[in-house]
Amino acid sequence: MADARILFLGRLAEIAGGRERALPLGGPASLGEIVEALGRGDPELAAALAAPSVRVAVNQQIQRGREGRAGPGDEIAFLPPVSGG
Amino acid sequence: MADARILFLGRLAEIAGGRERALPLGGPASLGEIVEALGRGDPELAAALAAPSVRVAVNQQIQRGREGRAGPGDEIAFLPPVSGG
Amino acid sequence: MIRVSPTPFDPQAETAAFAAGHTEAGALASFVGVCRSETGAVTALHLDHYPGFTESEIARIDAEARARFALIDTLVIHRCGMVRPGEPIVLAATLAAHRKPALQAVDFLMDYLKTGAPFWKREIGPDGERWIEPRADDYEAREQWKEK
């Protein structure tokens, strides 16, 4: 099992208790499976990651909904609504 | 006879051959009379001052068309279309 | 503040001084119009003005901007006299709590200054001189504010 790097941006870092986390993965997985693994035993984080306003980027590429896949060595970022300017 | 102070702004100064002129006046006169006096013997200036795009200010107050009056001691300015900014 | 300047001015230094001390302003918008060389066709621009009258007409435009938009402060500096390529001709800057009024007021000020500020521009180049008047689209830009 190798790790994927998980990033929680903005308020998600507060909910997850940290901005970054290593997630052991046996191989490529769907984003749905990854979200499920991250939310296991943490219903608040599970609900936050399920929100449609939260976008997911794999290796800095925004994915359509939770359709993409990622595997060991990938960087998976969860982005709540942004606020620049 | 005392003088009114005439100012020709922008390209009107070129046509009038100077930016400023003293115009002797016996008393209050209509702007029409003043324009006529200034254009006497100078058809190019007469035509330029008659143009509706040229506004007239008496003592820095814009007049409606050529309706106002002015007299000795007044400052009468002829303003072609402006171009700021 | 409104100023007609017969000498070159530094728009960034003026803007910095203008913004300083307004700690409640969240938005600073500005526009600088610069004399272009038109790749050598323009060696200078001369701006005639009518002292006293020019300042009071700019003040009217400025007051109209303050009445229309939620502004904290405004700054207009306009050159007169001989302006060389690369030198600023006009600076319009606004401070506001929010970005939209700040930006809209700068746009408004420039549209009104372009067609309403009493200056008369003469372009001086190697091939002679010509008087500059606002273009049709400058008048149209000003008219659009009347529908709003």
Added chain:
Amino acid sequence: MIRVSPTPFDPQAETAAFAAGHTEAGALASFVGVCRSETGAVTALHLDHYPGFTESEIARIDAEARARFALIDTLVIHRCGMVRPGEPIVLAATLAAHRKPALQAVDFLMDYLKTGAPFWKREIGPDGERWIEPRADDYEAREQWKEK
């Protein structure tokens, strides 16, 4: 040029450096968003960002502005990290031959940065902290560009 700066920057000095050397630019427009103290209710603003991704998303917004408007150059500087009241958060500046594209592009850049630049803002005050998200009118401002 695009820069995400972890330390305070001087918007007027940056704008002056940006404008220098563009002798054919007749128009310089700029906007500076400043951290407000809200009369003491805000002691700081923290901007989280996603290094690499944040820069590339700003670059996409900037490329869209250059495609839409006749610009000579653009400059976007955005703070990250801890920002104090009075410090600039964002600077967007454009150089163009004419004033309308310069001003419209700054307006466009700010509308898109507001709703599209990947930053996450936390307001820190004496009474605690809160996350800031764009307001409804920020999203509406962005939508208006799609009709044009």
